[in-house]
Amino acid sequence: MKNPFYFHGSRKPDFRNIENIDYNDYWRARGFKMKSKLLPREAVLFDWIQPNSKVLDLGCGTSRLLYDLKTKKNCDCTGFDTSQVAVNGIKAEGVKAEVANIEEKDFVLTENYDYIIFAEVVEHMRFPEDVFKKVIPHTKQIAITLPNSAFYRYRLGLLFNGRFFTQWYKHPSEHLRYWSHIDFMDWLGAQGLIVEKYKAANGFELKDLWPNMFAHQVCYLAKTNINS
Numbered sequence: 001m002k003n004p005f006y007f008h009g010s011r012k013p014d015f016r017n018i019e020n021i022d023y024n025d026y027w028r029a030r031g032f033k034m035k036s037k038l039l040p041r042e043a044v045l046f047d048w049i050q051p052n053s054k055v056l057d058l059g060c061g062t063s064r065l066l067y068d069l070k071t072k073k074n075c076d077c078t079g080f081d082t083s084q085v086a087v088n089g090i091k092a093e094g095v096k097a098e099v100a101n102i103e104e105k106d107f108v109l110t111e112n113y114d115y116i117i118f119a120e121v122v123e124h125m126r127f128p129e130d131v132f133k134k135v136i137p138h139t140k141q142i143a144i145t146l147p148n149s150a151f152y153r154y155r156l157g158l159l160f161n162g163r164f165f166t167q168w169y170k171h172p173s174e175h176l177r178y179w180s181h182i183d184f185m186d187w188l189g190a191q192g193l194i195v196e197k198y199k200a201a202n203g204f205e206l207k208d209l210w211p212n213m214f215a216h217q218v219c220y221l222a223k224t225n226i227n228s
Helices: 023-030 040-048 065-073 084-092 128-138 152-161 181-190
Strands: 054-058 076-081 096-099 113-119 139-147 194-203 215-223
Touching: 023 084, 040 065, 040 113, 040 139, 040 194, 040 215, 054 065, 065 076, 076 084, 084 096, 113 128, 128 139, 181 194, 181 215
Parallel strands: 054 076, 054 113, 076 096, 113 139
Antiparallel strands: 139 215, 194 215
């Protein structure tokens, strides 16, 4: 019998067709085609980042953000990604990029930046605390976008459907860490970061008034203790 209280805001996970992830194959299948405009979360970060800044995007994928920062704000931009295919695509658009796995033990930064970006990346990491320890000494500010695990649709899906929200495409291990907006604010503080501002990138109409409930994705700008 169909549940009369079934809530359609959550996606039913398909555990029958789980595939291991090779991000080079992923980008080959998807193809590299830069979007004609920034995604809402990218637009927030674009507005926050000052012109003529030195910017590093960790896990850049094929985002348009670095391209727009370079061409419209004269920023010195570099992208790191685990996929050579994604890196080649970014470089073809005139943006500096290189292959790097930021979770490898031997990963180090050799330069300093005005901003380091983690856009929809932190939730994919096993030990983001270790990565932040490495990068914080090399930047003045960290810009982050993150899905809010306390989004009201996820709450209702668990309440009425009895299902946790699905935040993966091919394999359940794609998202490894989950935060509500409130939890993530605490987490950033525990890393020694000072949150200068945050903004809901999308969600329900009340997202700016009550982001922990109604924001689907949240953007954060956090200051480090580096002053120069």
